[in-house]
Amino acid sequence: xxxxxxxxxxxxxxxxxxxxxxxxxxxxxxxxxxxxxxxxxxxxxxxxxxxxxxxxxxxxxxxxxxxxxxxxxxxxxxxxxxxxxxxxxxxxxxxxxxxxxxxxxxxxxxxxxxxxxxx
Amino acid sequence: xxxxxxxxxxxxxxxxxxxxxxxxxxxxxxxxxxxxxxxxxxxxxxxxxxxxxxxxxxxxxxxxxxxxxxxxxxxxxxxxxxxxxxxxxxxxxxxxxxxxxxxxxxxxxxxxxxxxxxxxxxxxxxxxxxxxxxxxxxxxxxxxxxxxxxxxxx
Numbered sequence: 137x138x139x140x141x142x143x144x145x146x147x148x149x150x151x152x153x154x155x156x157x158x159x160x161x162x163x164x165x166x167x168x169x170x171x172x173x174x175x176x177x178x179x180x181x182x183x184x185x186x187x188x189x190x191x192x193x194x195x196x197x198x199x200x201x202x203x204x205x206x207x208x209x210x211x212x213x214x215x216x217x218x219x220x221x222x223x224x225x226x227x228x229x230x231x232x233x234x235x236x237x238x239x240x241x242x243x244x245x246x247x248x249x250x251x252x253x254x255x
Numbered sequence: 256x257x258x259x260x261x262x263x264x265x266x267x268x269x270x271x272x273x274x275x276x277x278x279x280x281x282x283x284x285x286x287x288x289x290x291x292x293x294x295x296x297x298x299x300x301x302x303x304x305x306x307x308x309x310x311x312x313x314x315x316x317x318x319x320x321x322x323x324x325x326x327x328x329x330x331x332x333x334x335x336x337x338x339x340x341x342x343x344x345x346x347x348x349x350x351x352x353x354x355x356x357x358x359x360x361x362x363x364x365x366x367x368x369x370x371x372x373x374x375x376x377x378x379x380x381x382x383x384x385x386x387x388x389x390x391x392x393x394x395x396x397x398x399x400x401x402x403x404x405x406x407x408x409x
Binding site: 145147187188191192195196 | 287289290303305307308
């Protein structure tokens with residue numbers, strides 16, 4: 137199923153990887169570390185999930201492998217470099233805006249009392 | 256017995272020719288190969304394909320592992336369901352790629368435009384596009400008397 141705009145639907149892991157890339161983490165290991173740190177270890181992208189998620193985002197043309205990766209290195213998503221495509225940048229922006237609206241509603245509903253409001 | 260809430264359900268199909276099947280599912284249904292593992296003798300143990308938001312595992316026929324393809328069994332009792340934005344174009348394309356029409360695309364009483372093909376490897380696929388969001392009661396009111404000639408149309 138795709139979103140109403142016709143762009144590919146993102147999995148939770150897909151959004152987290154796009155978010156990491158948008159935050160300047162271009163290396164597979166850095167993506168894993170960013171998500172781990174951001175979520176205080178609640179979300180751990182293992183190497184299998186990272187590989188599948190990146191392969192999927194590349195297939196959907198949301199992410200491309202950047203040229204700084206070493207083509208002679210064994211194929212390991214953690215050791216390669218990735219970047220958002222223009223479509224990926226748009227999709228992660230749209231998804232973030234949608235999530236922000238949902239989080240605003242969660243604040244209004246009192247679900248986040250005691251949590252730090254970040255907006 | 257305690258019941259766990261499953262974390263997911265996937266589909267794993269067996270085919271006579273994994274390379275040809277991956278090529279067909281990629282071209283006809285927009286699948287993307289994510290991972291492939293082969294046996295030392297070169298037979299494909301499994302390929303993991305992403306199809307839309309879901310996962311399809313595919314293995315080459317490996318009789319020692321009871322992985323037997325529909326062509327060996329003489330058919331398959333299972334159907335895979337694929338939802339698309341434009342079922343007509345996908346259906347025509349699948350048939351051009353070598354799939355066999357089992358039920359032409361038509362408007363169905365449950366609110367979908369829907370048709371069935373058999374792929375070149377013997378697996379049945381129903382292809383659909385949602386047209387109306389109907390409540391179960393509305394669908395119940397529309398059920399026709401019975402299928403005719405293998406279809407619900409007419």
